[in-house]
Amino acid sequence: MRGRDEETGEFLDISRSQNRRAALDVLALGEKLVALTPAQLARLPVPEDLLPHIAEAKRITAHIAHKRQLAFLAKHMRREDDAVLDALRDALDVNSDSSRREVAMLHRVEDWRERLMKDGDKALGALLDEYPQADRQQLRTLVRNAQAERAKNKPPRAFREIYQTLRVLMLPAALGLEGVHADQDEQDQPADTDTDTGGNAED
Known part of the structure; x- marks a missing residue:
């Protein structure tokens, strides 16, 4: 300096x-x-x-x-000014640490999605033990629909929805941002809100 x-x-x-x-x-x-x-x-x-x-x-x-x-x-x-550059360095250090934690959590989201796809209600029960605020019925429906998509080789719409649902559920808590959603620009496009269930599984 x-x-x-x-x-x-x-x-x-x-x-x-x-x-x-x-x-x-x-x-x-x-x-x-x-x-x-x-x-x-x-x-x-x-x-x-x-x-x-x-x-x-x-x-x-x-x-x-x-x-x-x-x-x-x-x-x-x-x-x-040196102060400006120092502020950038400090912010980058914080951002880097946050990014590492976010990447680790996103891997965790992927792992939970695969557990739900493989073990169904058993994995869902374990997830609810850890995240009791999760919507049991929503996740059960998404998992069943995603399993049907996979079996029929259909586009993985429900499979992607599981990821987004788990991400919103798990990521804020992991980053100390409870109640705050992940940045909109980093999310996939929101799922359609129409009531057409033609591509979903039926019990």
């Missing part, structure tokens, strides 16, 4: 090696920002003037041109 002369207020010079390390650090930070999805970027305190440069780096895929755009982004980032 550059210091200031107490009398003149001017930035103090730093060594060439320090300057290079700082430049590479900012470049690495820029690469992390470019790799994020729009939803992830929206959660970070990214200055408005950097967003067009990030978007352009995302758009360019040619290797040399992409590296050039990253360097251009880093140049603009170095004009920001």
